[in-house]
Amino acid sequence: MLDHGIKGKTVLVAGGAKNLGGLLARDLAQHGAKAVAIHYNTSATKPAADETIAAIRAAGATAIALQSDLTTAGAVEKLFADTVAAIGKPDIAINTVGKVLKKPFVEITEAEYDEMTAVNSKSAFFFLKEAGKHVNDNGKICTLVTSLLGAYTPFYAAYAGTKAPVEHFTRAASKEFGERGISVTAIGPGPMDTSFFYPAESADAQAYHKAAAALSKFTKTGLTDIDDIVPFIRFLVSDGWWMTGQTILVNGGYTTK
Secondary structure, three states: OOOOOOOOOEEEEEOOOOHHHHHHHHHHHHOOOOEEEEEEOOHHHHHHHHHHHHHHHHOOOEEEEEEOOOOOHHHHHHHHHHHHHHHOOOOEEEEOOOOOOOOOHHHOOHHHHHHHHHHHHHHHHHHHHHHHHHOOOOOEEEEEOOHHHHOOOOOOHHHHHHHOHHHHHHHHHHHHHHHHOOEEEEEEEOOEOOOOOHHHOOHHHHHHHHHHOOOHHHOOOOOEOHHHHHHHHHHHOOHHHHOOOOEEEEOOOOOOO
């Protein structure tokens, strides 16, 4: 019987320095991963990356941090090549990279559209491509999307719209990589209580999101807590391997498909 646990596995987390990605990287180390590579985007995030690396090592795992802008195919190729060179081929590859833009449709510029596409769609496509080339047989791949894929809402055309292709990328990759025993999933949290949420939302919008989920009153802020998302991703990249090709919305009843 194949071992689908975390213990002894090698992990790559894109966007793994802070917030959900950082917590996830620490969590997988605490659950027995032997080596974890975290990616971060800019030098401004290096202090957070250093803290996460220290926590991973304190949990007993080997850890490395790699900085790059993943909006080109070459950068994603290099991320995987550097990971393999430093800690070996990953058994688990998780992509938490994303960018939020809340803006009326008619005000979105071409430059903003291009940036959102590069960060949310293009980087995800090439991450899945390189994961398919480098992840070990019977490995796991997971991409972070958004619960707005199941919402009927204004102002998020550029955000949800550029995350939406990842749903099909996930299906296609799962079908193609399945013959090697690799599962591929996407997970869409609701609005999360992180530094990414607040700058994009007005006070009224924050109040709405904090009350919109069916289970809102049972959380610290009413928003999705990253602590509640980590166990779902951990499950999908371990014992939940039989679930593949799926985009799963985890949001306490904020929205559904």
